[in-house]
Amino acid sequence: AQKITQTQPGMFVQEKEAVTLDCTYDTSDQSYGLFWYKQPSSGEMIFLIYQGSYDEQNATEGRYSLNFQKARKSANLVISASQLGDSAMYFCAMSDNYGQNFVFGPGTRLSVLP
Amino acid sequence: EAQVTQNPRYLITVTGKKLTVTCSQNMNHEYMSWYRQDPGLGLRQIYYSMNVEVTDKGDVPEGYKVSRKEKRNFPLILESPSPNQTSLYFCASGNRFRDISSGANVLTFGAGSRLTVL
Numbered sequence: 001a002q003k004i005t006q007t008q009p010g011m012f013v014q015e016k017e018a019v020t021l022d023c024t025y026d027t028s029d030q031s032y033g034l035f036w037y038k039q040p041s042s043g044e045m046i047f048l049i050y051q052g053s054y055d056e057q058n059a060t061e062g063r064y065s066l067n068f069q070k071a072r073k074s075a076n077l078v079i080s081a082s083q084l085g086d087s088a089m090y091f092c093a094m095s096d097n098y099g100q101n102f103v104f105g106p107g108t109r110l111s112v113l114p
Numbered sequence: 115e116a117q118v119t120q121n122p123r124y125l126i127t128v129t130g131k132k133l134t135v136t137c138s139q140n141m142n143h144e145y146m147s148w149y150r151q152d153p154g155l156g157l158r159q160i161y162y163s164m165n166v167e168v169t170d171k172g173d174v175p176e177g178y179k180v181s182r183k184e185k186r187n188f189p190l191i192l193e194s195p196s197p198n199q200t201s202l203y204f205c206a207s208g209n210r211f212r213d214i215s216s217g218a219n220v221l222t223f224g225a226g227s228r229l230t231v232l
Contacts, residue, residue: 033218045204045223052218057227068229091156099208099219100164101172102147104156 002027004092004105011080011110020067020109023092024100031052031097034075036066039089039107048090051075083111116141120205120224127195128232134188134198135227136204145208146188147172148180150201151226157204163188188224203227 003026013019025034036048051059051066059066068075075094079086092105118139127133139146147162149172154205159172163182177199188207192199204226208219 006156022152035218037221043202043226045206045221047220047222050220051216068147093157095218098146099210100162100170102149102157102159102162102221103173104158106154106156 002029002032002094002096002101002103004094004103006092006108009106011108012113013079013110014113015084016081018078018080018114019082019110020027020091021079021090023077023089023105024093025075025092027073027094027096029097031057031093033094033095033099034068036075036077036095037091037093037104038066039091041083041088045091049077069103076103079110084114086110087112116222118205118207118222118224119193120203120227123225124228126230129196130191130194131191133195133201134194135205135229135231136185137188137190137224139207139209140186141209141222141223142185143207143209143222144185146182147206147221148178148188148190149204149206150174151200152201153207159203160190160203183208194227196230197231199229200231202228203229 012092034051049061066076148160149157161180165171171205206221
């Protein structure tokens with residue numbers, strides 16, 4: 001069975017600083033996908049970034065990058081130059097080999113301080 | 115506008131009274147799925163569908179049913195709701211991320227439906 005662990009229930013970061021949100025995963029699949037989603041206080045779920053298990057380069061999307069360490073089974077999200085609008089809940093998720101079955105972590109609440 | 119629409123957004127009901135939460139997407143996605151979100155547990159997948167008439171159980175399917183008669187619609191049915199099904203429910207549809215061979219479905223979520231069962 002797949003499992004996602006996010007050990008940081010809450011994080012604080014100063015505006016304009018970088019922050020790393022931790023995510024570790026467990027799976028027996030050889031092929032899988034890793035995702036990060038953002039949930040602002042308004043409640044919607046927003047896709048941020050994707051990393052395939054066979055991708056050798058770390059994924060980047062604007063200020064977001066995914067630090068993928070396959071041997072450690074970790075997929076940490078790095079947000080550079082934090083903004084007040086980055087304050088939200090962040091979920092790490094993974095999909096199975098076929099991209100059908102999704103498992104989410106419990107989330108990390110990030111608060112950006114002015 | 116590309117979107118996933120869920121209804122109702124808020125519902126208070128009583129134990130045993132059948133209810134349906136509708137979900138519709140206008141992006142022609144083949145993949146659709148349902149999740150429930152509970153504090154401290156993140157989102158848990160209830161059911162998913164790879165295409166019309168093709169559905170499969172997620173991690174927490176007990177007490178729920180789904181159907182996929184049309185590509186755009188994927189309703190969630192609670193035949194006999196119980197208080198432990200009080201939760202925030204999300205419907206999502208998915209499309210392949212950039213490379214179709216990657217196998218990854220990037221999810222577009224609906225706004226959520228907050229259900230309370232008394």
